[in-house]
Amino acid sequence: xxxxxxYLAERSARIDAALDLRxxxxxxxxxxxxxxxxxxVFAGGKRLRPVLCLAAAEATGGSAERAMLPALALExxxxxxxxxxxxxxxxxxxxxxxxxxxxxxxxEALAILAGDALLTLAFEWMGRxxxxxxxxxxxxxxxLAAAAGSQGVIGGQAEDMxxxxxxxxxxxxxYIHEHKTAALILASVRIGALAVGAAQRDLDAxxxxxxxxxxxxQIADDVLNATSDPEQLGKAVGSxxxxxKLTYVALYGIGEARARAAALAEESAAALAAIPGDTAPLAAxxxxxxxxxx
Amino acid sequence: xxxxxxYLAERSARIDAALDLRxxxxxxxxxxxxxxxxxxVFAGGKRLRPVLCLAAAEATGGSAERAMLPALALExxxxxxxxxxxxxxxxxxxxxxxxxxxxxxxxEALAILAGDALLTLAFEWMGRxxxxxxxxxxxxxxxLAAAAGSQGVIGGQAEDMxxxxxxxxxxxxxYIHEHKTAALILASVRIGALAVGAAQRDLDAxxxxxxxxxxxxQIADDVLNATSDPEQLGKAVGSxxxxxKLTYVALYGIGEARARAAALAEESAAALAAIPGDTAPLAAxxxxxxxxxx
Numbered sequence: 001x002x003x004x005x006x007y008l009a010e011r012s013a014r015i016d017a018a019l020d021l022r023x024x025x026x027x028x029x030x031x032x033x034x035x036x037x038x039x040x041v042f043a044g045g046k047r048l049r050p051v052l053c054l055a056a057a058e059a060t061g062g063s064a065e066r067a068m069l070p071a072l073a074l075e076x077x078x079x080x081x082x083x084x085x086x087x088x089x090x091x092x093x094x095x096x097x098x099x100x101x102x103x104x105x106x107x108e109a110l111a112i113l114a115g116d117a118l119l120t121l122a123f124e125w126m127g128r129x130x131x132x133x134x135x136x137x138x139x140x141x142x143x144l145a146a147a148a149g150s151q152g153v154i155g156g157q158a159e160d161m162x163x164x165x166x167x168x169x170x171x172x173x174x175y176i177h178e179h180k181t182a183a184l185i186l187a188s189v190r191i192g193a194l195a196v197g198a199a200q201r202d203l204d205a206x207x208x209x210x211x212x213x214x215x216x217x218q219i220a221d222d223v224l225n226a227t228s229d230p231e232q233l234g235k236a237v238g239s240x241x242x243x244x245k246l247t248y249v250a251l252y253g254i255g256e257a258r259a260r261a262a263a264l265a266e267e268s269a270a271a272l273a274a275i276p277g278d279t280a281p282l283a284a285x286x287x288x289x290x291x292x293x294x
Numbered sequence: 295x296x297x298x299x300x301y302l303a304e305r306s307a308r309i310d311a312a313l314d315l316r317x318x319x320x321x322x323x324x325x326x327x328x329x330x331x332x333x334x335v336f337a338g339g340k341r342l343r344p345v346l347c348l349a350a351a352e353a354t355g356g357s358a359e360r361a362m363l364p365a366l367a368l369e370x371x372x373x374x375x376x377x378x379x380x381x382x383x384x385x386x387x388x389x390x391x392x393x394x395x396x397x398x399x400x401x402e403a404l405a406i407l408a409g410d411a412l413l414t415l416a417f418e419w420m421g422r423x424x425x426x427x428x429x430x431x432x433x434x435x436x437x438l439a440a441a442a443g444s445q446g447v448i449g450g451q452a453e454d455m456x457x458x459x460x461x462x463x464x465x466x467x468x469y470i471h472e473h474k475t476a477a478l479i480l481a482s483v484r485i486g487a488l489a490v491g492a493a494q495r496d497l498d499a500x501x502x503x504x505x506x507x508x509x510x511x512q513i514a515d516d517v518l519n520a521t522s523d524p525e526q527l528g529k530a531v532g533s534x535x536x537x538x539k540l541t542y543v544a545l546y547g548i549g550e551a552r553a554r555a556a557a558l559a560e561e562s563a564a565a566l567a568a569i570p571g572d573t574a575p576l577a578a579x580x581x582x583x584x585x586x587x588x
Contacts, residue, residue: 024444028445030444030449030453032452033444033448037444084407084410089401089402110452112384113378113444113451115410116374116409116410116448117443117448119410119414120443121443123435123438124435124436124440124443127424130421131433131436134429138431138435141424144417145414145415145418149414149418150331150415151323154407155323155411157407158326158407159324162324162326175323
């Protein structure tokens, strides 16, 4: 049996140490901005995206070291989306991972700038990684940008906002899930594989894995928002329903949502069969995505 | 005598056409987001940064075509800074280039997302350009990210906000000018040169040109804010003083500001002597930076 808890603890510690080393120091000018960036990066996140990136690199025969900088870029980018999503003009959330959200501590202006700066830093890191990854290294940059852009994560967030209080449109729900969350999870495994020059066959299998995993993860998120308690989750609970958000739970109910997330996690794990390398961590992460409590 | 008006008209038209071709179509999902992005990109900007990028590429012996995609990336990035700077939590501006600002038309949430999406699109384009530019192509991405990040443009904006209503600190003013504006103008010429593989000597000369030009441009901006009229400028006038902004004019007065901008523009043009190629457009652009009326 794969020891996922031990694996996640070891990986998180390595990722945190690398982030600490690479982030501009808190004292660097402008100090308050760098403090705001660090506040959200070191807020106790699960590090799921960088962990997936490193695991994908290793499963396809590469080393975690070569995928580390791209992995950090994914986490910086993910953190920016959280800061901006929490803003008063967006989801207006006061709590994230059990702590006050960025704008509650640093004010709206600095929270916007800290998000912008983390997004930009993600591309600086991905650009540096691209320089080390050979002639096609810049594919890493393009992959991240396409996943994160107006037809990726940002597009999903825009539709999510537009759908609030609207009708129960299954097509729109699918669009939101595929873009807002799944796009970056898919990109995380693809980028890990691209960073170590994985074979096309492995890249294809990882893409199938990542696509199903991303959807499973977001459906599990919808379930957690409806069923968890705030202390456990570290953020507001029941807020989706209160805001009339278009979620899997709102459309199909909790039972159906749980069943669908489990089926997608299985589909995700099944896609790993095509990869000859060690996929035990990726398989365990697929289960984790739907069985986690936060 | 170099015909700058004709040159700018021809270049702007080419840049606008290329932007139109490359931007996601206004009808692409999410339509309102793409409309918001296009609204600010096609708001009648001067296209100074892409024009500088193309001119630098040509002055160092390359073709404008090879620098076009990096040039578009610079304009997308510049446009995002304007959208976010105008937000209520930041400078709270209602007018930009004679039209309502992005958040006035599309609301705060979409304005934040449109800015985020343009920043991301800038890196998608720069990444694609990097793939065409050979093994060191990703330097383009790193150059842009470093210029735009927390120790570049965003750092300058953070200090600018923090300085409002504060003391008259010349060191802080210099930091704001060097980062908020000059960093991206410097990057524009460097990226043009890097995109066509310019010689190190040319890159050094262009860096001196860009650094002086960027400072000249921002001091001229401070003068325009204090002396122009809103119709001419297309945005609020006198707002710097009303807000207690730390500007060159506030610190040294209008006469001294004009003299300093002119001296920097000359310093900038003088740096071009080291470049064997045709630098007439760059020399004319240095004059334009301080003699423009908007």
